[in-house]
Amino acid sequence: MEPEVASPRRWSVIAVYMAVNLVVQTLWISYAPISRSAESYYGVSGFAIGALAMVFMAAFLPLSIPASLLIDRRGHRVAVGLGGVVAGLCGVARGAVGPSYGWALLATVGIACTQPLLLNSWTTVAARWFPRRERATAVGLVTLANLVGTGVGMVLPPALVAAHGPAVIGPMQLWIGMAALVVGIAYPLLVTDRPARGDVDLAEHALQTHGMRHALSVGPFRRYLTAIFIGMGIFNGVTQWVADIVAPRGFSATDAGNVGAAMLLGGVLGSVSLAAWSDRVDRRVPFLVAGLALAAPATLGIALASSLVGLLGSAFLLGFFLVSLMPIGMQYAVEITWPTPAGTSNGLVQLCGQAAVVYVALLYVARTPGGSYWPGLALSAALLLVGAMRFARAPESHEHHARASTLEG
Missing domain, CATH: 1.20.1250.20 (MFS general substrate transporter like domains)
Structure with missing residues (x-):
């Protein structure tokens, strides 16, 4: 069912949603541009540092379908809020453990487990808040947020390491994790699953058949x-x-x-x-x-x-x-x-x-x-x-x- 009148709140909803995706994307890629410094900081190989990014893709494989079921049955407000909060807590933990690679990897696995809740809800948010003629644009804006998050993760870490040395890696991860925690808590407080009018694409309820x-x-x-x-x-x-x-x-x-x-x-x-x-x-x-x-x-x-x-x-x-x-x-x-x-x-x-x-x-x-x-x-x-x-x-x-x-x- 196509909403007759698009809710003006759709732009604030997509903005908060973009913020959650942006920060978690930064958590994903933040080691890649400083791999040599991270090797020194954690005392491990380059492939081990690469694993801190690749674990996101590996964790996605078994968790994608359960995440989609949660999104379809409980809504994006619950799923994205849960993902943002857990990612933030694990991000804070990753920074707090300092140069312990084992604990940092474990915290990274925790962050990676939340990513399906965010990535799999892109079109759900678009379908529930945007008319059909704007949905690819809405998903494009979320893609933009992910790219900006990747950009922050590619630019900020090298600048901080150049200024303060490899010792800044732990505190940097801590602050990025805190940012993720803030937006994760804000999401369920500021966003509802759909406009108050209740207009929604009826296809959302067809999961069983x-x-x-x-x-x-x-x-x-x-x-x-x-x-x-x-x-x-x-x-x-x-x-x-x-x-x-x-x-x-x-x-x-x-x-x-x-x-x-x-x-x-x-x-x-x-x-x-x-x-x-x-x-x-x-x-x-x-x-x-x-x-x-x-x-x-x-x-x-x-x-x-x-x-x-x-x-x-x-x-x-x-x-x-x-x-x-x-x-x-x-x-x-x-x-x-x-x-x-x-x-x-x-x-x-x-x-x-x-x-x-x-x-x-x-x-x-x-x-x-x-x-x-x-x-x-x-x-x-x-x-x-x-x-x-x-x-x-x-x-x-x-x-x-x-x-x-x-x-x-």
Whole structure:
């Protein structure tokens, strides 16, 4: 059921929701740009520091479906509030334990366990508070918040370590955890599950009869899951290993930070502008096909560019086209799998994206003896092109449902 009048509170709701996602995203990535300093601080290997980020994707796999069920049955107010508070408590604990890697890893596992409650509720918040014509835009804004959170996690830690040395890592984690705790407590106090009018998409209540089995029976949805697995694997892999990717070509750690910043800037602009454009024309497939196809040469640029300008340009374009797959594609997933609830389809998308931790690890394993990542990135570019060609045959959601109705009739 499409709300007749959109609630003006929807923008304050999405703002608070964005804040929770932003801070937890910062907790996720905050070790990546200071991996060498973190190795010294904790006295462990580089892969052990990388595990502090990869554990988020690993924890997502068993917890995504239970999180989606909680969101669908208890609402995003309870689920996101719980996730924010637990993430904040574990973030504070991670900072409080100081240079003890074992305890820091345990606290990180606690933070990682809350992430499905946030990521799987994106389209639920959009469906309950926004009219259909604004939902991809709403998800685009949440994507923006995640990118800004990633940006803060990429920029703030190196600046603090440069100013105060590795000893600042513990206090920094403590303060980020406190920020997560504050917004986590604020969320259930400031947000309700839906507008007071009670307008809601009736598909939300269809979990018992049209759940995951129905969603997975939809061919275009399965194609999107494949695309998001590849796309998220590339994005997370480049984000996680950016310093190692560019180092064999003589680029510095500062250059690596700038590459990450360029990719995030492109992602910010792409996720908001392309999602809004998709909403205006009420089409999803052309944007998804173009995003997959145009991300392929950008991925090759990341792998092979020998100049800083070429590298930064490739990073910007990769972020612009690849990140836009998320808000537009997630709304497409909700529409194409109707009447599967938004939380369920969103959870399956996020589950597939987070399963790309396997892809991230494979990029690391597939390096050449000289440390170059070009074999894995070249394969990634080829897979993006294959995905674009397969998705070019996918129907828009209204075409799919019209065809299904005709067959049933």
